[in-house]
Amino acid sequence: MHFDLADLRLFIHIAESPSLTQGAKRAFLSPAAASARIKALESQLGSRLLYRDNRGVDLTPAGQRLLQHARLIMRQVEYLKNEFTAYGADAAGHIRIFANTTAVTEFLPEVLAGFLAQRPGVTVDLQERLSRDIVRGVLDGSSDLGIIAGPVNASGLQVLHFSTDRLVLAVPRNHPLSTLKHVKLKDTLRYQHVGLHEGSTLLSFLREQVEHLGETLSLRIQVSSFEAVCRMVETGVGIGVIPESAAKRHSRTMDLTIIELDEEWAIRERSMLVRDLDALPGCVRALIDTLLPASGAEPPSNTPT
Template identity: 80%
Template structure:
């Protein structure tokens, strides 16, 4: 059985697009040519790969399996190219990162700025994802590395710890809870919360904890950054649970009171997830070394 890399790349484009037409456009092919190639691939595998209808395309079970393998094959090809690039072992390549909200908004931009400034041949695709999607992405090869907070329950991954943070409650300085040394999650639910946007890792995590209490999280407004959340809290709009690192930074310029959360899950270990560190291209290992000194 012979696979054409161009056909595998086309299949990935189609699978990641809402329609065959858009997938074909990403592959710089006409829809007719793309359709013919997909049909030839289906004939070679003797399996239907896509359901086609007026709304677009949907992967069949066989298509989902092929997508997983195609991503791994092409990622390995990219790794091979990166190892032999004229720029050097760690100075060129494309890195895809799946990370949680805190990483994307708080510390990764600064780390990536310095890393990319020194490596003009490197490009990065940084995507905010939920924890379960980060783990799944590393396992199936759809991302080079994942950055996550909290325990990791997955076999087949290398987990590289690089820092510890904790979640705290941020309230206005004159709030009834401001003088408390610590509070549990249940007590905070009597007040309206300021939260991050839908789909953010932290909001999803907090909702899971609230659900375990059989309670409801009352959100007054949802915002896209911890700075915006803190400004709303300072103005007395509500209270919020955010990482201590972000809370302390913004409390230097805003009138906020930080209260310890009396919950075992408030302390969060940050980790980098990879499938096999030694098999990664030089550019990815160099970024991991910037995140986790001494790891490579």
């Protein structure tokens, strides 16, 4: 069975577009030519790949499987090209990272700034995603590297632990909870919270924990960063659950009280997720090596989960 890379690239474009016409346009083909190529691909595989109607296209189950493999194949082709650029094996390439809120807003910007300054041929696409989407993205090849907090349950991935953080409660100085050293999440729910924006991994995680308690999370305001959460808390707008690393940093310049959350889930293991560390291009492996010393973690064991 022979696969044409151009056909696989066309199929990806169509699968990621609202219609065959739009996918064909991205591949610089006419709709008729694109349709003929897809029909030939379906004939070769002996499976229907697309459902087509006036609203656009949807993937069949066979199409979903092909999309996963096609993404992986095309990403490996890009890896191969990058390995032989003039910059060197680890100084060129494109890295797509799916990461949780803490990584995107707290430590990755600083790490990436230094990393990219030393590698002018590397580009990065950093996207904030929910935990389940991070896992799925690494599994299906749409992301080179995933960064996640908490337990990981994903067969077929390598999990590289690189640091540990804790969720804590930030309150204003004279808040009724400010004299406590430890507090249960349930005891915070009588007060209004300051939360992150919709779609953030931390907000989704907290809502899950609150639902397990049979309670509701009262959000007075939602903001886009941990610094903004702390600003709101400092002025008495509400209280907020944030990572301890962020709380300690912002408490140096803000009038906050930090209280430990007396919950098992409050301790969060940070991990990097990859499909196969040895198969990654040099630039991705170099970024992983950069993140490990930055966190003070030990080198990964590279054991698939």
